[in-house]
Amino acid sequence: MLHEVALPLIPGIGGGNARLLVSYCGSAKDVFSFPKDRLKKIPGVGEILASRIASYQKEVLRQAEVILERAAREEVKLLFYTSPEYPSRLRNLPDSPLLLYYKGTADLNASKVISVVGTRKSTEYGRVVTEQLVQGLVKHQALVVSGLAYGIDILAHRAALKAGLPTVGVMATGIEAVYPAVHKPYAEKMLLQGGLLTEFPFETKPDAPRFPARNRIIAGLADCTIVIESTQKGGSLISADIAHSYDREVMAVPGPITSETSQGCNHLIKSLKAVPFTQLKDLEELLNWDKALASSSISAAQEEFDVTQFTEEERRVLRALKEAGPTHIDVLSRYTQLSMNQLSTVLLTLEFTGKVKSLPGKQFALL
Known part of the structure; x- marks a missing residue:
C-alpha cells in the first residue's frame, strides 16, 4: 500500500495520469522503479512529470509511511482505486480520486445512494423538504451523502441520523479536520452510522478551491443528486452540473419565483438539467425503485x-x-x-x- 499512498503525493499527479502510469508500468510500485527515459515516452507524461517522479520519490515515500502509520492508528481506511471497497460508482469517472481516506461503517457501494445538496442559507421550506425526503428514503435503506456544510448539507445528515439511515460526509479537508468545527458532534455520530470520506491527506486545511473538487465526489458517489434549495450562483449548482456531466440523474426542488433560495433549483429545471422533485414517487420512478429488482443470481x-x-x-x-x-x-x-x-x-x-x-x-x- 506504500506506493499507492505515495503516488498521488507527487506534484502534478492526478487521477487521470496516475491511472495511465499504473496501466503502462503494471502497478503503483512499478511506477517508482520505471526508468525515467521510458516514463517520459508514455503518452501524456513527458520530461517534466518523469523528472518529478524521480526527484520526489524518496520524499513522498517517507510521507506515505507516516500516513500509513497514522491511518492504522486512527482506523482510517485507505482506498486505492483498485481496491474492492473503493466506490464503484466513482471508479470509471474521468476525474475520480486515485486514493480515498475513509472512516466509518457505511458501505460506499450500497445498492441505493442519494446525494442531497443545497444552499448554506437554507429556509424552513428547505428544512421541511429535506426531512420529508430523507424520511421517505427509509423504506429503501438508501445511503445519504452530503458535504457537512451549513444549511441543507447538515440538515440532510441530521435527518438521516434521526431516521436511522447511514450517511456519509464528503470533506474538503483532511479526515481529522471537520469543517465547520461546529458540526463535529454530528460527524462523530456519523462515524457510527455512516462515515467520513475525503481525497485529501491528513492535516489538509480548508481552502476554497478544494470545495468544488469535493463536490465531484458527492456527485459521483450517488445514483441521483438532489438539490433542495439553491441561489442563482449557489455552490450546489456545481454538484448538479458535475452530476449532469457524469450522465447521472439530477433532481431539483421547485420553489416560489420570489424566493432567492429557489432561483438555482428553478433554473436547473428550466434548463432541463434537473427533473423536478415534488414527492418521493418522483425519485422512485426516475430510478426505477418502484419495481423490486430480483437477484441476478438465478440457478x-x-x-x-x-x-x-x-x-x-x-x-x-x-x-x-x-x-x-x-x-x-x-x-x-x-x-x-x-x-x-x-x-x-x-x-x-x-x-x-x-x-x-x-x-x-x-x-x-x-x-
Missing part, C-alpha cells in the same frame, strides 16, 4: 436463455431485465456486476439483435 434450473446464443454477460442482463422490467442503466450495472463500459457494449449488442430496447431516462427493457 441453472431457472435459466431460460440459450447458453449457445448469448454470452454470460448478455444472459446476466437479460435475466435482470426479465425479472425487473424496465431498469435504469446504473441499477442494471450494479446488479449485473458489469462496468458501465461493459454494460454499454452488451446493451448495444442486444439492441442490434432485437432483444432489448432503450427507453427515456436511461432505462432499458426487453422487447
